[in-house]
Amino acid sequence: MNKKQIILISIFLILILIVLAFFIGTKKVNSDLNVLTINNHKVKIEKVSSEENKARGLSGRKELLKNEGMLFVFENSQKWGIWMKDMLFSIDIVWLDEKMNIVDYKENVSPDTFPKIFFPNLPSKYVLELPSGSIKTLDIEKGIAVY
Numbered sequence: 001m002n003k004k005q006i007i008l009i010s011i012f013l014i015l016i017l018i019v020l021a022f023f024i025g026t027k028k029v030n031s032d033l034n035v036l037t038i039n040n041h042k043v044k045i046e047k048v049s050s051e052e053n054k055a056r057g058l059s060g061r062k063e064l065l066k067n068e069g070m071l072f073v074f075e076n077s078q079k080w081g082i083w084m085k086d087m088l089f090s091i092d093i094v095w096l097d098e099k100m101n102i103v104d105y106k107e108n109v110s111p112d113t114f115p116k117i118f119f120p121n122l123p124s125k126y127v128l129e130l131p132s133g134s135i136k137t138l139d140i141e142k143g144i145a146v147y
Contacts, residue, residue, distance in 0.1 A: 034071070036128070038138045038146050042067065043130070049073040057129065059086035064131045072127040080127055081117040084109060090132035092140075095124035100146045108132045 001009075036043045044067060048054055054072050058064060074080055082093050094105045104120035109132075134140070 036069070036071070036146050038140060039144065041138050043069050043134075043138070045069045045071045045128070047071045047073055057082075058091065061088065063089055064091065064129070066131055066134075066137075069128050069130040069134070072129075074125055074127075077123040077125045079119045079121075079123055081119045082109075082127055082129070083117045084111045084114040087111040087114070092130045092132055092135045093118055094128040094130065094135070094140060095120035095122070096126040096128060096146055097123070098125040100126065102140060102142055102144045102146065104142065105135055105140055107135045 034045050034047055036045050046069075048057070048070060049072075054074075057072070058070055064070070072080070077098055080095070084091075088111060090108050090110045092105065092107050093109055095103050097103050103122040103124050106118050109118060128146075130138075
């Protein structure tokens with residue numbers, strides 16, 4: 001290979017690396033899209049696990065569509081509290097244990113409840129926020145397995 005070919009190949013490889021870095025960099029940090037099944041209903045969820053994303057949650061968003069939710073993933077089981085800071089719409093809150101069984105829930109939690117913090121009766125490892133009315137629509141009850 002001559003010098004020109006080596007330079008052209010090097011430039012081409014650098015361009016490929018730049019494009020790859022751009023696409024990797026535009027992915028949401030610590031968020032993944034997944035699907036959960038609750039009583040044979042599919043719910044598309046955004047999973048958040050970083051402290052920053054958990055603190056922000058759904059704050060500032062205009063809506064959460066039917067069959068969508070946000071799943072907060074914690075490192076251990078505790079009675080994790082949820083508040084409605086900067087929320088623009090009501091939600092249903094579902095707490096799940098480490099086996100993804102529903103341990104508690106709160107229906108139709110309004111933004112007007114801030115600064116009240118909602119806690120489950122039992123420890124949970126996951127908290128699922130759903131559009132208001134989802135608990136009834138999905139027939140959610142304590143003890144139901146989510147997968």
